[in-house]
Amino acid sequence: MPLDVVRNKHHRRYRGMSRFQFVLPFAVALFLLSAAHAEMPFQPGGEPPEMLGRDQSGTNVTLDDFPDRVRVVTFWASWCGPCLTEIDVMEQLAGQVPDSDLRVIAVNVHERNPVRVRRMLRRLDDPNLLYTEDRRDIIVDRYDIESIPLMMMIDHHGEIRYVHQGYGESKLDQIIEELNGLLVEQAKDRREG
Template sequence: MIRKIRPALACLLLAMSLAASAAAPATPSPRAGDIPPQILGKDRQGNVVDLASQRGKVVIVTFWASWCGPCRKELPILGQLQKVIGHDALQVYAVNLKEPRADFAAIARSRKAPPLDYIHDAKGEVSDQYGIQTIPHMFIIGHDGSIAGVHRGYSEKSLPKIVDDILALLPEDVRNRKAGG
């Protein structure tokens, strides 16, 4: 009799824990004025990416996935922005959301991949810290390290306004210099 009860009890406990975790509130997404989580994981070379090392620049952290159409439209625009402005004033991190490494690597290594710094968040640890529930989801971080703007679940039509928001944070001399900084 006890042998029959144990599996049933184990199933009941598992169901209760799953229900409790589903009901648990997600980490809230950082908002304008907040200092975001500083560690984004490791880049493709295995180096830890720490946003604190980017203070003084405008930093974009965007969460994306290969299956997300708006994300795939956004990345080339951000890549061009990175190329034109240069790494001395702008740093763009594209954090891949919970995809298998092979899917992530296929895009990041592609010749057509925009020239961005890609981070693979396979287990969702970074995205969970940022409270990501929708993609695309972008954080624009100002020179002081605090979030200047947040854009989530946007379409291709929103991208010109987002680019304007980014450019507005750059010093005038950076906005007016020749491409490639």
């Protein structure tokens, strides 16, 4: 075989590789860019979901069940590590505020194993949080919730004020500051009203 034919064979193989090496990062960048610009299902100033799943006794839970108080709604799953960390933090925060001022509702979603969920809920059972289930992903589908954890903070007037997609320790100070701000607004309105 002449040397230039061998070179051409290798050149074709590497040329295909270089296309792949170019296309893959481009595709990944395009995906990440579209995900970053994807609209979150809930926006500050928007309407929160009315239905929040069913509690452990099978009763439908709605946002109206907790009027005139700050509400935090978080969507989570038992297999989601960041979700469980967020729930632990929310249990601690909710334990410091009277139920008449703050209600935290943790809506379980994206689960396919109800036995695992019940076992997890028994272990997580905490009086400071209300755990509900969206077993058929009705809320998830209606509001196009694609990733969890997803947390929204709703003021005592029923308006979404803050939304957090994902969870990390770096967000904790911001979450506490926002929650404190909502509780201060609520206390001020109660004094004036």
